[in-house]
Structures are given as structure tokens and as C-alpha cells.
Amino acid sequence: MTIAPVQRPASNAWTDAKLILALEEVVETELDRHLKVAKEWMPHEFVPWSQGRDFDGVLGGEAWSIEQSKITPLGRISLVVNLLTEDNLPSYHHEIATMFGREGAWGTWVHRWTAEEGRHGIAIRDYLLATRAVDPVELERARMAHMSEGFESDNAHSMLQSVAYVAFQELATRISHRNTGHFAGDPLCDQLLAKIANDENLHMVFYRNLLKAALELAPDQAMRAIADVVTNFRMPGHGMPGFERSAVQIAVGGVYNLRIHHDDVLQPVLRHLKVMEIDGLGPEGAKAQEELGVFLDGLNAQAVRFDERQAALLARRAANAARK
Ligand SMILES: [Fe+2]
Numbered sequence: 001m002t003i004a005p006v007q008r009p010a011s012n013a014w015t016d017a018k019l020i021l022a023l024e025e026v027v028e029t030e031l032d033r034h035l036k037v038a039k040e041w042m043p044h045e046f047v048p049w050s051q052g053r054d055f056d057g058v059l060g061g062e063a064w065s066i067e068q069s070k071i072t073p074l075g076r077i078s079l080v081v082n083l084l085t086e087d088n089l090p091s092y093h094h095e096i097a098t099m100f101g102r103e104g105a106w107g108t109w110v111h112r113w114t115a116e117e118g119r120h121g122i123a124i125r126d127y128l129l130a131t132r133a134v135d136p137v138e139l140e141r142a143r144m145a146h147m148s149e150g151f152e153s154d155n156a157h158s159m160l161q162s163v164a165y166v167a168f169q170e171l172a173t174r175i176s177h178r179n180t181g182h183f184a185g186d187p188l189c190d191q192l193l194a195k196i197a198n199d200e201n202l203h204m205v206f207y208r209n210l211l212k213a214a215l216e217l218a219p220d221q222a223m224r225a226i227a228d229v230v231t232n233f234r235m236p237g238h239g240m241p242g243f244e245r246s247a248v249q250i251a252v253g254g255v256y257n258l259r260i261h262h263d264d265v266l267q268p269v270l271r272h273l274k275v276m277e278i279d280g281l282g283p284e285g286a287k288a289q290e291e292l293g294v295f296l297d298g299l300n301a302q303a304v305r306f307d308e309r310q311a312a313l314l315a316r317r318a319a320n321a322a323r324k
């Protein structure tokens with residue numbers, strides 16, 4: 001990647017406004033690349049409309065009941081979490097439009113990204129309702145509750161933290177959709193979530209490349225932002241109703257857990273950017289890099305303990321199922 005030949009100011013001299021200006025050219029390049037590789041797809045093609053029928057209420061159709069759902073219990077939990085996360089798009093749009101602005105290449109990206117994300121919620125909701133996969137009343141109430149809370153990023157106060165967060169978060173979302181598809185028990189659902197996961201991957205690549213350019217421009221500040229984001233990372237669904245309970249099921253079921261977070265989300269981005277190998281940092285950057293290394297070792301140790309507990313729990317479940 002080439003970046004504008006900007007004079008590198010002394011450490012910590014980069015304000016958000018200066019960074020946004022200096023990175024505009026990178027955003028333009030990345031936007032062009034994104035538009036070339038992103039393939040148009042149609043959400044309606046992934047919805048089996050012929051399975052749809054009227055619900056009770058206004059149309060006097062059949063009320064939802066759980067036997068109508070053909071997907072796995074884990075698929076139901078995970079699809080609802082993923083959909084509610086997508087549903088909060090107005091808040092995410094507000095966050096990035098406020099941070100990155102709505103003008104120039106940044107603005108074009110903000111709007112394009114929002115349009116692509118909008119497709120995800122539309123497609124998943126249509127699929128869930130047409131196939132009667134989840135309780136539509138519970139889903140709507142959860143959406144109202146979740147969106148009424150809004151979403152405020154932990155990283156809203158810093159442009160570099162915002163970029164670092166979305167680079168990891170887009171990959172986390174990709175993995176979460178992909179694994180949900182694998183465990184949902186319906187090949188069509190798997191196909192739909194693979195399409196969505198592909199969009200999320202392209203979003204990750206955009207932000208990861210932007211983060212790479214930021215590391216070149218402002219290495220100490222970018223390193224600090226990466227360390228802060230990785231050590232405090234939370235998924236955007238953390239405020240939704242019943243999230244803690246759902247997160248446990250999602251972790252044990254292997255859709256998203258500490259092991260996946262460490263191996264499939266944090267490490268691929270950090271390795272690609274060679275974050276742990278960057279040298280020549282100032283004292284602040286070096287300190288952040290060291291903190292990051294210590295944190296990753298600790299996280300890996302926690303993931304080992306999680307793996308052991310998960311294996312024991314799954315073995316107990318299998319033994320109980322065999323006894324029945
Ligand atoms: Fe999405």
C-alpha cells in the first residue's frame with residue numbers, strides 16, 4: 001500500500017482531524033479496491049418464500065410455535081444475537097459518520113458500508129420469518145428493547161481506536177455468521193450466512209488496511225490504540241436482552257468463544273499487520289506493544305482453560321444423551 005508522503009510529526013502530535021486528512025488517500029484507494037471486489041447479491045434469493053404463511057393477529061393465520069422451527073436451538077440463539085447486532089445499524093452509522101465525516105472518500109465509504117450492512121439485517125429477518133425459525137413476537141420485542149438502548153462504542157473518543165476496533169470487530173462478525181451457518185442445521189441458512197460473512201470479510205480488509213497505514217503514519221499512537229482495543233474488546237451485542245445467557249450457549253456450542261476470539265480474530269489481524277514485530281517504536285509505543293504481548297499470552301492461557309471446560313461439558317452431555 002502506498003500512503004501520502006506526509007511528514008511524520010513528533011509522537012502524539014497526530015490529532016484525529018490530522019489523521020483523517022492524512023488517511024483520505026488511503027481511504028480512496030481502499031474504497032476503489034472494495035468496490036471492484038464486492039459482488040452484488042440479492043437477499044431475496046436466499047429466502048424460501050414458498051414456506052411462508054400468515055401469522056395470527058391481523059390476518060388470522062397460525063400462531064408461531066417452536067415445533068415449526070427447523071433450525072437447531074444453537075442456531076436460533078445465535079441467529080437472534082447476530083440479527084439484533086445488525087439491527088443496531090443506525091447507532092453504528094451515527095458513530096462512524098460522526099467520527100469519519102460524510103464528505104469525500106470517507107463519506108462515500110460510510111454510506112456504502114451502511115448500505116451493505118443494511119442488507120444483512122433485511123436478509124436474516126426475512127429468512128427467519130418466512131421459515132418460522134424463531135418466535136416473531138419475542139424477536140420484535142427484543143429488537144425494540146435493544147435499539148431503544150442505542151449503542152455507544154467504547155472507542156468513540158479516538159479515531160485510531162475506532163479503526164482498530166472495527167478491524168477486529170468485522171472479522172469477529174464474519175466468524176460469528178459463518179459458524180452460525182455451520183451449526184444452524186439448514187443448508188440454505190448456511191449459504192445466506194456465508195454471503196453475509198463474505199461482506200464482513202471485505203469490511204475487515206478495508207479497516208485492516210487502513211490500520212496498516214495508520215501504523216506507518218503514527219506508529220506509537222496506533223500501537224497504543226491497538227493495545228487498548230484488544231485488551232478491552234467487547235462485542236457490540238453486549239447490551240441486548242439476555243446477552244450473557246446467549247453468549248454462554250454460543251461459546252459452548254463453538255460459534256464464538258475465547259479460543260475462536262484469540263485464534264481466528266485477534267491473531268490473524270495482528271499477524272497480518274506484523275504488530276508484534278514492529279520495531280523502532282518510541283517509549284509509549286514500545287510499552288503498548290509489551291502490554292499487548294502480555295495480554296495475548298494471558299488470553300491464550302484462559303482459552304486453554306476454556307477448551308478444557310468445554311470438552312468436559314460436551315463429554316458429559318454426550319454421556320447423558322447416550323443414557324437416555
Ligand atoms: Fe453485517
Ligand SMILES: [Fe+2]
Pocket residue numbers: 117170173199200203
Ligand atoms: Fe460488516
